[in-house]
Amino acid sequence: MKKLINNVDDVVIEALHGMEQAHPDLLKVHYNPNFLTRADAPVKDKVAVISGGGSGHEPLHGGFVGKGMLDAACPGEIFTSPTPDQMEEATKAVSGGKGVLHIVKNYSGDVMNFEMAADIVQGEGIEVASVVIDDDVAVKDSLYTEGRRGVGSTVFAEKLCGAAAEKGMTLEEVTNIAKFVKENGRSMGMALTSCIVPAAGNPTFDLGAEEIEIGIGIHGEPGRERMKMKTATELVEMMGEAVVSDIPFKSGDELIVMVNGMGGTPLIELYLLYNQVAAFAKAKGLKIVRNLVGNYITSLEMQGFSLTMMRVNKEIVELWDAPVFTPALKWG
Amino acid sequence: MKKLINNVDDVVIEALHGMEQAHPDLLKVHYNPNFLTRADAPVKDKVAVISGGGSGHEPLHGGFVGKGMLDAACPGEIFTSPTPDQMEEATKAVSGGKGVLHIVKNYSGDVMNFEMAADIVQGEGIEVASVVIDDDVAVKDSLYTEGRRGVGSTVFAEKLCGAAAEKGMTLEEVTNIAKFVKENGRSMGMALTSCIVPAAGNPTFDLGAEEIEIGIGIHGEPGRERMKMKTATELVEMMGEAVVSDIPFKSGDELIVMVNGMGGTPLIELYLLYNQVAAFAKAKGLKIVRNLVGNYITSLEMQGFSLTMMRVNKEIVELWDAPVFTPALKWG
Numbered sequence: 001m002k003k004l005i006n007n008v009d010d011v012v013i014e015a016l017h018g019m020e021q022a023h024p025d026l027l028k029v030h031y032n033p034n035f036l037t038r039a040d041a042p043v044k045d046k047v048a049v050i051s052g053g054g055s056g057h058e059p060l061h062g063g064f065v066g067k068g069m070l071d072a073a074c075p076g077e078i079f080t081s082p083t084p085d086q087m088e089e090a091t092k093a094v095s096g097g098k099g100v101l102h103i104v105k106n107y108s109g110d111v112m113n114f115e116m117a118a119d120i121v122q123g124e125g126i127e128v129a130s131v132v133i134d135d136d137v138a139v140k141d142s143l144y145t146e147g148r149r150g151v152g153s154t155v156f157a158e159k160l161c162g163a164a165a166e167k168g169m170t171l172e173e174v175t176n177i178a179k180f181v182k183e184n185g186r187s188m189g190m191a192l193t194s195c196i197v198p199a200a201g202n203p204t205f206d207l208g209a210e211e212i213e214i215g216i217g218i219h220g221e222p223g224r225e226r227m228k229m230k231t232a233t234e235l236v237e238m239m240g241e242a243v244v245s246d247i248p249f250k251s252g253d254e255l256i257v258m259v260n261g262m263g264g265t266p267l268i269e270l271y272l273l274y275n276q277v278a279a280f281a282k283a284k285g286l287k288i289v290r291n292l293v294g295n296y297i298t299s300l301e302m303q304g305f306s307l308t309m310m311r312v313n314k315e316i317v318e319l320w321d322a323p324v325f326t327p328a329l330k331w332g
Numbered sequence: 333m334k335k336l337i338n339n340v341d342d343v344v345i346e347a348l349h350g351m352e353q354a355h356p357d358l359l360k361v362h363y364n365p366n367f368l369t370r371a372d373a374p375v376k377d378k379v380a381v382i383s384g385g386g387s388g389h390e391p392l393h394g395g396f397v398g399k400g401m402l403d404a405a406c407p408g409e410i411f412t413s414p415t416p417d418q419m420e421e422a423t424k425a426v427s428g429g430k431g432v433l434h435i436v437k438n439y440s441g442d443v444m445n446f447e448m449a450a451d452i453v454q455g456e457g458i459e460v461a462s463v464v465i466d467d468d469v470a471v472k473d474s475l476y477t478e479g480r481r482g483v484g485s486t487v488f489a490e491k492l493c494g495a496a497a498e499k500g501m502t503l504e505e506v507t508n509i510a511k512f513v514k515e516n517g518r519s520m521g522m523a524l525t526s527c528i529v530p531a532a533g534n535p536t537f538d539l540g541a542e543e544i545e546i547g548i549g550i551h552g553e554p555g556r557e558r559m560k561m562k563t564a565t566e567l568v569e570m571m572g573e574a575v576v577s578d579i580p581f582k583s584g585d586e587l588i589v590m591v592n593g594m595g596g597t598p599l600i601e602l603y604l605l606y607n608q609v610a611a612f613a614k615a616k617g618l619k620i621v622r623n624l625v626g627n628y629i630t631s632l633e634m635q636g637f638s639l640t641m642m643r644v645n646k647e648i649v650e651l652w653d654a655p656v657f658t659p660a661l662k663w664g
Contacts, residue, residue: 012600015600018607235336264596267390269347272338274354291354
């Protein structure tokens, strides 16, 4: 195993030190338990928005901490849920008196630990709401998940809820934005290669020289099907069809779309895929009004991509366009 | 070879179609010959800043086209210099009457073709200046280069010259900013793995399971030395020493630093490396005043990283902080 690290046990903590030193203008890093908060937290009389989960999916979640997006993120060890004390302390640290929203990706450990943390802080008088994102249409149940996995829509939920909170919305209103994302966003991923979890030292799974896995999970959980390599056009049609037919999206719908790299995919391929996605959407009568193309929710160095599509309305697009100042998503 | 493409011959053009559809607010794509311009080009009475080079290094250069950075970028085929007609037409398309600066990475084909284009457009009355960036301290001459290769500092030159032009500086003044970068920026890269050029279908070079290459070029050109895998701390000390000792940088110097992924490196590892770079700089009495951590000048899916450090002054930091609106670098 070749990795740009020191010891397998120190990867997460040393990367947090790096985040702390790279972005003091945007965020603070807290240790024991570990969490990141925006630099000016807590913000008084604003709903606070928190997420978290296993590390190895960067920039998710720490790279989305900052004004206009997350108030805090709780990083677990690689591909491992954070512990309840991380969410507990993060919630207390960013609570501004107007309530706290937990955005949770649907993995059993994450859900359980966020719930435990919410119970504790609610007992101490902080109002907490939770929304579980479960947008991955690939499989019904998965290795670490009861029900669908939470993937790319989480990025949308973090951006939109952060903007809603910044705008002064109540906890109920911000929570409704997260529920909107949950109801209207759908995703699917695929892999060309596995990644290697540092502590494991070996690929999570094996794929043949011309084999791919459709519907892969972000921890390498099995997807729908292994098959022979396909062209970009075929992949986008297959995955796009699965995503679009789920709710389903209808001709005339307006969408925010993300073509996301799994961590080891060249950006030139992601733009090539976006070209196919744009053609696919057009053929379906779907109108892409905003897009992200790049690495937003990754699986270490896995090669592959995921496609996320979300139906939107005018209010959602306005929240999308609102200023955001985080390491990974920034516009003013 | 597994790649997210259709045909090996259409990778660049299809990715350009993707860029065009993803970023109509920021840029335009022109075909036959191929180049990208900022959406509002030409900007009257502003120096225009152009760069270009082989594709496969995305976001360089097309991802840096937009207000506050490049007026145009000319993408060659993968790892292949663009042809003179691309630079010629791009220069004409963005010329606003105040002169045009060509920022050229030092590869023999790029240098020659930019020169030919400059000669032609100058014959037609457009004033052109050129600065060749050659910041890679790894090797003196290289496979495709007489003299040092141009790498990470190019990103700095594009940002700073774009800001200088936006501020209303003359061609001579903007050119002096590029010369400042050339004189004060130094880089070095390393690889854990090779990438596969689509048209070749096989890895450009081979590395053993525990072998790395120090001083690698962005097209996989041989570096200084192959060696056994090292820790992040050892790598940063070895590469940092090579970068810092070249000019040399001196205790008290202020720096802009980039920890750049080669395309297949997980972001968590880049932040871990940045932690080491910050410690290394501190021990040398160097003060990092601004930084970039991420994929900015890549080699398709190569795993590895490069380190770029540039001495700066107050004027340079102000240009760095100036607003920029491009697909890959954005702040307002």
